[in-house]
Amino acid sequence: MFTETIDLPAAPPFDLGPALRFVRGFPPTSGEQVIEDGTLTRALRAHGRTVVARVVQAGDGVRVTLHAAGPLTPDDVAAAADRVRFHLSLDDDLAEFYLRGRDDPGFAPVIGRLHGYHQVKFPTPVENLAWAILSQRTPIAAASNGKRALAGEFGNTLVVDGAEYTAFPDAEQLASLPETRVGELVGNRRKGHYLHGAVRAWREVDEDFLRTGPFGRVKAFLLGLPGIGPWSANFILIRGLGRMEETPVEKSLREAASRAYGRTVTDADLRRLAARYGRWQGYWAHYLRIAA
CATH class of the missing domain: 3.30.310.20 (DNA-3-methyladenine glycosylase AlkA, N-terminal domain)
Structure with missing residues (x-):
């Protein structure tokens, strides 16, 4: 070693x-x-x-x-x-995010609990892409089984201090699999079809563009991938690429915000609260979810 x-x-x-x-x-x-x-x-x-x-x-x-x-x-x-x-x-750089958050009475305690936390993203964006497809309308256990099967296909395993560690395949490895094999591994032909097509399209785009390119163009690319709808696109933008410019309005965020702000938060409230954080609104939403 x-x-x-x-x-x-x-x-x-x-x-x-x-x-x-x-x-x-x-x-x-x-x-x-x-x-x-x-x-x-x-x-x-x-x-x-x-x-x-x-x-x-x-x-x-x-x-x-x-x-x-x-x-x-x-x-x-x-x-x-x-x-x-x-x-x-x-x-x-969380300085601006924290500056805005400390002036928000409902959110300031959240910053206090998570001070210094930088968002943990998926290890690679393509892993987030795969999870977004595998986990759609599927129990977490089943999605995890499919993900492990994909990882086990390539022998990306090392033993360190007696423990085995397996890396999720990179885009090149995933794209090398026939569509039928992807479906077999994940236990679902339809998801195999989506994942196979999405990964092949992903390989044609530079990851630096996805990380730093114009937000609208990156989002449009994601929405054009097989099996990726608005929720999945926002999921990958935030948790796979660190793009914090938008916050999807959804039930789990309403509930988290309601707990933090001590009142019932509506969709309109969410949009208003998120707007004060500008390009950091994704961080605001992430902090709310994990602090709950």
């Missing part, structure tokens, strides 16, 4: 603790990582390689120890570092 350790700074304030608590309770990645003694260990795909990243807080950022079956090139390390940075949203 080959290892390399790197330090990654984070935009302050940053606290890995709330991120670890979130990951513990996040059903889509349940059982895929180990959280112990303030350390997160999980497998990921980067630059066509499978690596296991062990992440711990180090000052205002994190220290990451990368484990791989063979030597890591500088490009491998850079790609793995990018994956960790994006997964943990290390570059998100």
Whole structure:
């Protein structure tokens, strides 16, 4: 086993603790990582390689120890570092969001409880895409089984300190599967058809464009993918790409906002409350959901 350790700074304030608590309770990645003694260990795909990243807080950022079956090139390390940075949203500058939130009496206590939490996204956006399709009108257990079957198809597994870690396939790997095989693995021909088509279209678009391109164009691309409707598109925009410009109005957010603000919050209230957060409204909604 080959290892390399790197330090990654984070935009302050940053606290890995709330991120670890979130990951513990996040059903889509349940059982895929180990959280112990303030350390997160999980497998990921980067630059066509499978690596296991062990992440711990180090000052205002994190220290990451990368484990791989063979030597890591500088490009491998850079790609793995990018994956960790994006997964943990290390570059998100929360200063403006916190400034607005502290002037919001109903929301200020939420900031107090989650201070320093940077949104934990799916390890890769394509994993979020797959989960969005697999989990539609499906029990979480069934969606998780399909996701594990896809991951198990490629042997993206490493053993570190006696524990096995398996990375979810990257877009290139998923696109290499015939549509019929995808349907067999996920146990649903229709979802296999959607996922196969969506991944093949995904491969044709640069991920940097999805992360940073014009919001409307990125959303339109997602809505054009097989099996992706408005809810799924917003889900991927926020939880897979970190695009916080919009907040979907839905029951779970109404309930979370009602608890935080101590009154019944209507759809109109949600839109008004979210508007004060501008480009940070996705963070506002995410904080509300996980603080409940």
